[in-house]
Amino acid sequence: MILPPSALTQVADYFKVLSELSRLQVLCSLQSGPKNVTEIIEDTGLGQANVSKHLKILTQVGIISRTPQGVSVYYEIIEPLIFDLCELVSDRLFIRLEEQSQQLKQLKGLRRTKLVDTTSGSAKVKAKK
Numbered sequence: 135m136i137l138p139p140s141a142l143t144q145v146a147d148y149f150k151v152l153s154e155l156s157r158l159q160v161l162c163s164l165q166s167g168p169k170n171v172t173e174i175i176e177d178t179g180l181g182q183a184n185v186s187k188h189l190k191i192l193t194q195v196g197i198i199s200r201t202p203q204g205v206s207v208y209y210e211i212i213e214p215l216i217f218d219l220c221e222l223v224s225d226r227l228f229i230r231l232e233e234q235s236q237q238l239k240q241l242k243g244l245r246r247t248k249l250v251d252t253t254s255g256s257a258k259v260k261a262k263k
Contacts, residue, residue, distance in 0.1 A: 151195050152216070156180055157188045161216060164198060168210040 137145070151157060156178070163169060163177035174185050189209055192198045197213045211217075 148195065151191060151197070152219075154188070156184055157192060158220070160185060160188050160192065161197070161211065164209060164211050165217060168201070168208040170206040170208050174209070 159178040159180065160174055163174045169177070171182065171185055171189070174180075174189070175182055178185065180188075189198065189200070193200050193209070197211070197216060198209050199212045201208045201210065
């Protein structure tokens with residue numbers, strides 16, 4: 135699938151929205167259901183101005199909806215695909231970290247077994263544990 139640059143620009147913009155830690159925290163807070171700003175602040179520990187800014191951005195791109203209820207406004211996820219995407223990325227990162235961990239274990243094993251023969255004039259090298 136080859137997308138034209140105009141479509142790729144939209145994809146890049148969508149990922150830019152998701153590339154901000156605070157916005158992901160807000161989204162995670164909303165995963166359990168609609169919340170108002172006060173509840174999101176309590177969940178995330180972020181400041182009111184910060185939460186409001188991120189809610190505005192997430193609303194503008196259509197990831198969440200904004201519903202006034204009396205004197206409060208409730209925000210809700212309207213793009214649940216976001217969590218599938220986050221899970222996919224998390225799974226991939228977990229696999230990559232597991233692979234790196236295995237590589238480090240192999241290197242550590244090689245380091246421990248590396249000995250240089252002292253009889254050939256070289257010093258014996260032992261790895262630190």
